[in-house]
Amino acid sequence: MTSGVRVELTAAGEKFSGYCAGPTNVGRSAVVVIQEIFGVNSHIRDVCDRFADEGFVALAPDVFHRQQVDVELGYEEADIGVGFGLKEGLNPAEVVADLAACIQWLRDQGASKVAVVGFCMGGLYTYLSAAQLNPDAAVAYYGGGIGDYLDQATTVCCPIMFHFGERDDHIPLEVVASVEAAVSGLTDATVYTYPAEHGFNCDQRGAFDQAASTLAWQRTIDFFRRHLD
DSSP states (O other), X not given: OOOOEEEEEEETTEEEEEEEESOSSSOOOEEEEEOOTTBXXXXXXXXXXXXXXXXXXXXXXXXXXXXXXXXXXXXXXXXXXXXXXXXXXXXXXXXXXXXXXXXXXXXXXXXXXXXXXEETHHHHHHHHHHHHTOOSEEEEESOTTGGGGGGGGGGOOSOEEEEEETTXXXXXXXXXXXXXXXXXTSSSEEXXXXXXXXXXXXXXXXXXXXXXXXXXXXXXXXXXXXXXX
């Protein structure tokens, strides 16, 4: 499997790091991978490596850098508490600005097209990126909080895909239905649900669901190949 490297990024004069997998400067399509509340941990780095193995350049920025750099949490209760605290301290506008810088950095490196994908908290910021930053495609995995920003659905201007778990204690199915209704008028928007819990894609969590993870991943890869190639 591909192994990535640490890169330095800048947004609004602030420096922060990212994990980048796959060769830049070769005209490949790229993906910004937006972390969960657990930081750019081994799971997120593995996701980047998997995208690189599929032929994409993948960049995961350190979203928490203004509060604490290099956050790397596990999935125990104590870590979850720390992660939620860090999430609550984020300024959404600053995060979106960081993601804009990541998209531009990848384009400056020669990426032909750039997509965004995110998990949990990162799913929300994927949606906000699709609404505000004009990426070439977007995929949001169980994005908590999207229901609070449904008014931005009309400004999504790229193909977008959502993956939700039907047994997600954090995102009720009523919210999933409201997301689906909000994006129903878009040219290319798809909402998938799976008989799984929140975090079903992460093989380090008790909620991991192999069948749901495999299917969602294949749909994501096919979606990116369709819109980024």
